[in-house]
Every structure is written in C-alpha cells, then in structure tokens.
Amino acid sequence: MILTFKVKHNTDLSHELQLAHKVANFALKTGSRSSKDVKHIGLKSMIANQILRKYSKDTKLKKVRKVVLSIPNQGIHVDKQNQKINIPCLKLGLNYQFRNDFKKINQIEINKDYAFISVTVDELSTRKVDGYIGVDRNTTGHIAVVGNPTTGKVLKLGKSAEHIHKKYKNIRKNLQKKGKYGLVKKIKHRESNIIRSLNHRISRKIVDTADENNTGIKLEDLKQIRRHVKSRRGFRYSLNSWSYYQLEQMIKYKAKLLGIPVAYVDPAYTSQNCSRCGHLGNRNEKKFECPGCGHVDHADSNASFNIALRQVKDGRLCVDRDAYKGSTDTPQTAMMGTTLTVEPHGL
Numbered sequence: 001m002i003l004t005f006k007v008k009h010n011t012d013l014s015h016e017l018q019l020a021h022k023v024a025n026f027a028l029k030t031g032s033r034s035s036k037d038v039k040h041i042g043l044k045s046m047i048a049n050q051i052l053r054k055y056s057k058d059t060k061l062k063k064v065r066k067v068v069l070s071i072p073n074q075g076i077h078v079d080k081q082n083q084k085i086n087i088p089c090l091k092l093g094l095n096y097q098f099r100n101d102f103k104k105i106n107q108i109e110i111n112k113d114y115a116f117i118s119v120t121v122d123e124l125s126t127r128k129v130d131g132y133i134g135v136d137r138n139t140t141g142h143i144a145v146v147g148n149p150t151t152g153k154v155l156k157l158g159k160s161a162e163h164i165h166k167k168y169k170n171i172r173k174n175l176q177k178k179g180k181y182g183l184v185k186k187i188k189h190r191e192s193n194i195i196r197s198l199n200h201r202i203s204r205k206i207v208d209t210a211d212e213n214n215t216g217i218k219l220e221d222l223k224q225i226r227r228h229v230k231s232r233r234g235f236r237y238s239l240n241s242w243s244y245y246q247l248e249q250m251i252k253y254k255a256k257l258l259g260i261p262v263a264y265v266d267p268a269y270t271s272q273n274c275s276r277c278g279h280l281g282n283r284n285e286k287k288f289e290c291p292g293c294g295h296v297d298h299a300d301s302n303a304s305f306n307i308a309l310r311q312v313k314d315g316r317l318c319v320d321r322d323a324y325k326g327s328t329d330t331p332q333t334a335m336m337g338t339t340l341t342v343e344p345h346g347l
C-alpha cells in the first residue's frame with residue numbers, strides 16, 4: 001500500500017521551480033524526452049528527466065501551470081534512525097515525524113511549500129473479527145454516528161460540522177453580495193480544510209474503536225443512499241458531497257492498514273426499522289419508537305445499530321482496491337484522496 005505524507009520544507013526553491021517550469025514548457029512544445037535537449041536550462045538532469053517524461057507525452061494539456069519537482073527513489077537518501085531525508089541534488093534536508101516502518105520511499109514531489117513523500121508500507125492481512133460496528137453518515141446533526149450492538153455503545157462524531165457549514169455559507173453569501181468572488185473561493189477552500197481535518201479525526205476514532213473492540217466496520221452503500229435520498233431524514237450536510245466520500249476513503253485506508261474489514265450494506269430502511277425486533281417504527285425527529293417491542297432510542301443510534309447488524313451485500317467486503325494504491329501523480333491529485341497531513345501520533 002502506498003501512502004503519501006506531506007512535510008513542510010521551509011526552503012526557498014523558487015529558482016528550481018522556475019527552471020522546472022521552463023523544462024515542462026519545452027517538453028510540451030517539442031515532445032522531447034532527452035535531458036540533453038534541456039541541459040541549457042540548468043535543472044538537475046534527474047529532475048528534468050521526470051518532468052520530460054510527464055509532459056512530453058501529454059497531448060491534452062495546452063498550458064503548463066503548476067510544476068512540481070519530482071525526485072525518484074534513486075535521488076533520495078533516508079536516515080531512519082534520525083528520521084531524516086536527504087535530497088542531494090537539491091541540497092535539501094527534511095525531518096519527518098510520520099510512521100517509520102515504511103519499506104521504501106517511492107518518490108518525493110516538491111512544490112513551493114511542501115514535500116509530498118510517497119512511501120510503501122506493508123498492509124496487514126484482513127483479521128477475523130467479532131461482529132461489526134455500524135457507521136451512520138446520514139444523521140440528524142453529526143458527521144457520523146457509530147453504534148456497537150455488542151456493547152450497546154454509541155459514538156456521535158463531528159457535531160460541529162453543521163455549525164461550520166452554516167457559518168461559512170453565511171460568510172460566502174455576504175461576500176457574493178459584495179461581489180468579492182476571489183474571497184468566496186478562498187473561504188470555500190478554508191472550509192474544506194477544516195472539514196478535511198475533522199474527517200481525519202473522525203475516521204481515526206472510528207477505526208480505533210473497531211480496533212479496540214476487534215470488530216469490522218459496516219457502512220451504507222453510498223450509491224444506494226443517493227437513490228433513497230427522498231425518504232431520508234433531517235440534516236444532511238455531508239450527503240451528496242465530497243466530504244461524505246472523503247470520510248469513507250479515510251475510513252477505508254486507515255482500516256486497511258490495520259487489517260480491519262470494511263463492508264457495505266443496503267441502506268434501505270436503516271432509519272425506519274427497529275434495531276431490536278426489525279419492526280417498522282415511528283420516527284419523531286430525533287426519537288425512534290417501536291410499536292412492536294416498545295424499544296425507544298435516539299433515531300441515529302437505532303440507525304447505526306441497524307447498519308451494524310445488517311447482512312453484507314453479496315459478500316461485498318472492501319471493494320475497489322484501487323482506492324488504496326495511493327497516488328504517484330501530482331500533489332494536487334494526491335491531496336484528493338491519499339495525502340495524509342501528519343497527525344501527532346502518526347497513523
């Protein structure tokens with residue numbers, strides 16, 4: 001499994017980045033793949049080669065925008081004991097705090113502020129678990145509600161999301177009225193950064209909970225939820241949005257690293273059925289009542305228990321393996337799914 005870590009490099013590389021930009025433009029124009037052709041530009045040939053390889057074959061791209069300095073494995077020295085990475089061709093030293101059990105560094109991509117370090121780590125084989133916890137991401141006010149039917153415990157995570165979303169929506173609205181469209185974009189970016197780190201913490205908590213209880217994790221099938229959207233309830237901040245998908249990806253790769261199975265269930269009636277007897281119950285906002293057995297519960301807790309107890313669809317455990325492969329593409333792409341901001345306790 002490939003993971004990408006982001007480390008601030010605190011070095012002025014603007015000159016090298018300018019040279020890289022020139023090389024990229026040259027490659028795009030001429031289709032050349034020989035570093036001899038760009039020797040006059042003055043970029044180190046190891047980096048120039050990487051850029052030539054990338055841009056010379058790109059027929060769709062019209063204009064080169066942001067170029068990164070891409071360093072292949074052979075240009076990187078690692079000192080694991082002192083957690084230092086050295087890139088001689090840039091005279092650049094990096095200290096890292098992320099997990100030290102990686103097998104090798106595949107490559108490092110560097111922009112103005114950050115180095116994106118892509119490493120290969122061993123993944124554990126899927127473990128045998130005692131039951132599942134259910135994650136409800138379509139709740140009445142949280143990013144996720146997690147239920148463990150074995151212990152009866154419920155975790156409600158990410159309550160602030162609704163507040164954050166409303167706050168930034170208001171700010172954007174006001175800026176739009178004043179015609180400050182540049183700022184609108186900036187504010188949107190700030191909100192997604194906050195949600196991203198929230199999703200990191202929530203997925204960490206969910207995977208740790210599964211780890212501590214030796215359970216797997218069950219999620220509702222995203223595509224199915226979209227079909228059922230009209231029958232669903234209340235506040236649906238994350239529904240149909242990137243953050244919903246982002247949380248799912250984060251849960252999946254963090255679980256995968258620990259060998260915790262992730263499974264999908266059909267989302268139909270997870271909020272309407274009683275988790276004790278299966279009877280169709282009555283929902284009154286956040287309250288769930290079952291006329292069959294008299295069970296009363298918070299609606300989100302009931303739904304999360306239903307998800308945990310529901311049969312897995314056609315044995316669908318951990319689909320789309322590609323999602324774990326990580327990205328060796330540009331940092332922009334990597335940031336969509338697999339780039340991990342270094343957390344204080346590593347992964």
Ligand SMILES: [Zn+2]
Pocket residue numbers: 274275276277278279290291292293294295
């Ligand atoms: Zn019941």
